[in-house]
Amino acid sequence: MSGDNQRMILARRPVDLPGREHITFETCPDQPLRDDEVRVRVDYVALSPWQGQRMKDFKNYTTPFEIGELIDCDMLGTVIERGPLPAAGFDLGQTVTGRLGWRRRAEARPNDLQAVDGLDDPTLWLTALSSPGLTAYTALDLYGRTIPGQTMVVTSAAGAVGGYAVQLGKLAGMTVIGIAGGAEKCAYVENTLGADRCLDHRADDFAAALATALPDGAHQVFDTTGGPITDQVFENLAKHARVLIVGRTASNNSPTPASDPVNMRQLWAREAVVYGFSRYSYPERWAFARERMLALCQAGKIRAGHHLVDGFENTPDALGDMLAGKFFGKVLVRYHGPDGPL
Ligand SMILES: NC(=O)c1ccc[n+]([C@@H]2O[C@H](COP(=O)([O-])OP(=O)(O)OC[C@H]3O[C@@H](n4cnc5c(N)ncnc54)[C@H](OP(=O)(O)O)[C@@H]3O)[C@@H](O)[C@H]2O)c1
Structure with a gap:
């Protein structure tokens, strides 16, 4: 499969809050898959304050995005194509999570992804388990x-x-x-x-x-x-x-x-x-924390709500709105729903 992909890159740095005016929407062809790469359709992206932070240029524990760089983010997606070599554990239709950025589809190596299985609501991987x-x-x-x-x-x-x-x-x-x-x-x-x-x-x-x-x-x-x-x-x-x-x-x-x-x-x-x-x-602590958070969510002791925004084009403004305090809890943007792209 190949076609026109869309992605968002940093056009200019925000002074205070980020928004659409700081982003360029780019259309580019899907790249051919190499070796054990898979193509992932991005279904949900998680909005995080570090994205706004990295759009600015100041000394911090994160590195600023370059002008022209893809805006990175955690996402939940679906494997829609496999490369010429086996990618164990990543069959077509597999739900995956990883940091693939504000784009509709991405080529990814198995090491960049984690399979998401056994959850009634996979978005938990972007909230309580992330x-x-x-x-x-x-x-x-x-x-x-x-x-x-x-x-x-x-x-x-x-x-x-x-x-x-x-x-x-x-x-x-x-x-x-x-x-x-x-x-x-x-x-x-x-x-x-x-x-x-x-x-x-x-x-x-x-x-x-x-x-x-x-x-x-x-x-x-x-x-x-x-x-x-x-x-x-x-x-x-x-x-x-x-x-x-x-x-x-x-x-x-x-x-x-x-x-x-x-x-x-x-x-x-x-x-x-x-x-x-x-x-x-503390990456060595994440598996333990994830296991404990999952147990607490499944026992009904922790509520893992999120605010959902629909539509790829709405991503940059939703980030600004989130940072300004418009929403409650984690904010997810949905790029693909049951009826197709959003
Ligand atoms: N240390 C880590 O490992 C780590 C990991 C994740 C996140 N963080 C940091 O933790 C912070 C919160 O992240 P989050 O994802 O939970 O975001 P968040 O708190 O859900 O979203 C930002 C919230 O900050 C409040 N806010 C906005 N402008 C403000 C201002 N000028 N002064 C004070 N509060 C303001 C608003 O809440 P109100 O409407 O209630 O004011 C807004 O909803 C961020 O700074 C993020 O970078 C750190």
């Missing part, structure tokens, strides 16, 4: 101190990673105070994810509400945002609090991502312990 679930689980497993009765604050609590941190904290018996943007998200964090309270960081009384919700201070902070929200949390730390720095959305989204000031006063005054965390440092 970056968001593995990040929350591994960060808490390695650096958390999830003591029943102690209080954990989770920022971006309705977000992809934060939503799992909230649920894992509750399963561990902690009091969990979420922080999210808007009343609707806060209701979701309390009523669906099970947080004890969720505070709206946009509310005028946010600082006072946070102090009221944390009479003994936060024993642990699971932070994915940084910026003024987190600084406000730092005003309410318990002595010897643990702070897990998992993300920096506030600075990443800003026009000055390389500048990321933090009010250190209370970190020092409360003798807090700060852990920076990247899941990429």
